[in-house]
Each structure stands twice: as C-alpha cells, then as structure tokens.
Amino acid sequence: MNERVKGKKILITGASSGIGQYLAIHAAQQGGVPILVARSTDRLAIISEKIKHSFGVTCYWYEADLSNDAEWKDVIDRICYDHGSIDALVNNAGMAVFDLVADAKWQDIDRMLSVNVKSLFRTTHQLLPHFLQQGRGHIVNIASQAGKMATPKSAIYSATKHAVLGFTNGLRMEVEKKGIYVTSVNLGPVRTNFFQQADPSGNYEKAMDRIMLDPNHVAYKVINSLFTRQREINLPAWMDSGSKFYSLAPELMEKVMQRQFNRK
Template identity: 55%
Template structure:
C-alpha cells in the first residue's frame, strides 16, 4: 500500500469505465478516497459498492455532464463545500472521433474540444485556488501520444490533446514554487470502450490490437506516481522514444512510418 495516498481525497473524471475505473480501483486499494465523476450515476454507484465492499473504504459519487459548464461549476463548488480538503484531481474524461479533415463533422469537433480541453481547463481552474490555499495537491491531465505525433484521421483529436499538453506545461511552470504537482499522461492506444466512438468499424483496433495498452496497467502506473513530482508519464516507452525521434527528424520519420500512420 502507498502510504502517501492514505485518506487522500482524489477526484477522477470519467470514472465510470475504462482507465478512470481502474484509477479509482487502485486509489481505493492504496487507502485513498476516490471522488468519482461521470454522467452515468448507475455505473458509478455500482463501482462504489464494489470498491467499498472490497477495500472497506469510503468513496463519493457525483453525477455531472462535463460538457455542461453550469453542471461542472456547480459540482466542483459542491465538492469543495462538502469536503474540508480535496487532495488531487485526475482529468481523465475524454472522447475521440477518427475522421479525415474533409469528412469531419463539426458537432464531433465541438464535442472533443468541450470534453477534452474546455472541461479539463475549467475544472482545473476552479479547484486550483483550493489546492493553493492548502499548499497541497496533485493535478493529473490525461493527454495522449497523439498530442506529440498527429496522424491521418486524428487531426481534431490530436489538436485537442496538443492543447492539453500546452495547458499542462504552462500550469506546471506557473505553480512550480508551490507544493502542488502537475503531471501529463501521454498514452498510446488503450484497450477500452474509447474506440466504440473513435473507431466504430473496429478496423483500427484490429490493426493495432497487439500494441494496445492494458487499462489496469495504465491506472496502476498513474496511481503509483500520485503525490510525486513526476512531470510526464509516457506509455508505451517505445512510442515515447518514437516521438523524440519525430521531433528531431520529422520528415524522415513520416516517410518511414507512412503506412503505419494510415492504419486508421
């Protein structure tokens, strides 16, 4: 058990499934107190019951549509009011739709930026004064390797995650003298229901199935680094290595991996 998590209250957005669910599980397993946010309150309550029975711990559930500014603002204020101190915020909720730019639907563009970027920024801004007041906290933003290397059919999704990286890096610099940590998590493809929306035909998943990350491994890794001064978590390692080569030799990298980039 990680002693630095015991009795720490940690907000997790998009907690009802996928990576968020596994993050919540490992927080509870290590003595932390998950504060779970999602639209599906039934899924949250089912998860709450399981972890409470398994780990004999306390957890909290809040229903919210993160794309609704009023709902998000109300819930964040409610959490701060109801809890003397919140120790962490993991901005995990996100969505992706893979389309060529010529085919993209504007409602998909707006949805990705509303959830991936604006909700993340808004929630962080609302909780930041609370963390600074207590001189303690950890903000973890789930970005993506796509934010470092854009590929065909991921223009909008990659743009949204590039925005998350920029926001996260600036936030870290702004509060680097305070006892509030800021971490970006850059992931390759993870085996979750994310692809039900991003890749409804399933072709991309078939092409990259052997390379997909396990959601439980990702959740465990994120929780392991909570309340440590970890700048970035990059998974898988070889994809992060590729992003570094891409920064140095972009033209050659695109030429070599042209076929792989078009697998979507």
C-alpha cells in the same frame, strides 16, 4: 498501502469505465478516498459499491456531463462544498471521433474540444485556488502520444491533446514552487471502450490490438506516482521514443511511418 495516498481525496473524471474505474480501484486499494465523476450513474454506483465492499473505503460519486460547462461548474462547486478540500485531481475524461477534417461533423469537433480541453481547463481553474491555499496538491492530466505526434483522421483529437500538453507544461512551471505537482500522462492506444466511439468500424482497434495498453496497468502507474515530482508518464516506452524522434525529424518519420499512420 501507499502512505502518500492514504486518506487523500482524489477526484477522478471519466470514472465510469476504462482507465477511470481502475484509477478509482487503485486509489482505494492504496488507502485513498476516490471521488468519481461521469455521466453513467449506474456504472458509478456499481464501482462505488464494489470499492466499499472490497476495501472498506467510502467512494463518492457525482453525475455530470463534462461537455456542459455550466452543469460541470455547478457539480465542481458541490464537490468542493461536500468535501472541503481535494488533495489530487486526475483529469481523465476524454473522447474522440476519428475522421478526416473535411468529413468531420461540427458537433463531434465541438464535443471533443468541450470534453478534452474546456472541461479540463474548467476543473483545474476551479480547484487550483484550493490547492494554492492548502500549499499542496497534485494535478494529473491524461493526455496522449497523439498530443506529440499527430496522424491522419485524428487531427482534431491530436489538437485537443496538444492543448492539454501545452496547458500542463505551462501550469507545472507556474506552481512548481508552491507545493503542487503537475503531471501529464501520455498514452498510446489503451484497451478500453474509447474506440467504440472513436472508430466504430473497429479497423483501428483491430490493427492496434497487439500493442494496446492494459488500463489496469496504466491506472496503477498513475496512482503510484501521486504526490511525487513526476513531469510525465509515457506509455508504451517505444512509442514515446518514436514521439521524440518525430520531434527531431518529422518529415522523415511521416514518410517512413505513412502506412502505420493511416491505419485509422
């Protein structure tokens, strides 16, 4: 059990599957109190019951569509009313539809912006006064290596993650002397159902199969870093190295990696 996490209330969005469900499990395993948010009430109820049975921890859950700002604002208010204070926020919810910009449907673009960016801003903006009043807290934003290195068919998705990184970096500097930690988690492809919507053809998932990250391992790393001063978590390490090289020589990287970049 992790003494830093023990007894802490941890709000996790996008918690009904993938990384989110493992975040809940590891938070409970370390003695934390998970507060889960997602659209799938059936999945949330199952995860909550499993956590209670396995770890003897009460796991709270709330239904919300994070693309609906008014609904999500009301749910956050209810969470704050029910629990008084939150110790950590993990902005994990995210979605993508991989497509050429010229072929993209506006409703897909709008939903990516709403879920990946606007809801993350909303949650953080609404909870930040509580953290500041407490003089402590941890905000973890699940970003992406795509936020550092864009590729074809992910221009919109990459833009949303660029926004998350910019927001996270600026926020970190604003609150670093006020007892609040802010961490970005920049991931390569993770073995979840994310790609069922992002790329229904399955081509990208098949091409990336050998290098996909394990969501359980990702969640463990995130929960283990809570309430520590960690600027970024970058996985896998080799992809992070590629992102750094890209920032130094983008034209060369785009030329050398053209085939890999076009695998979607």
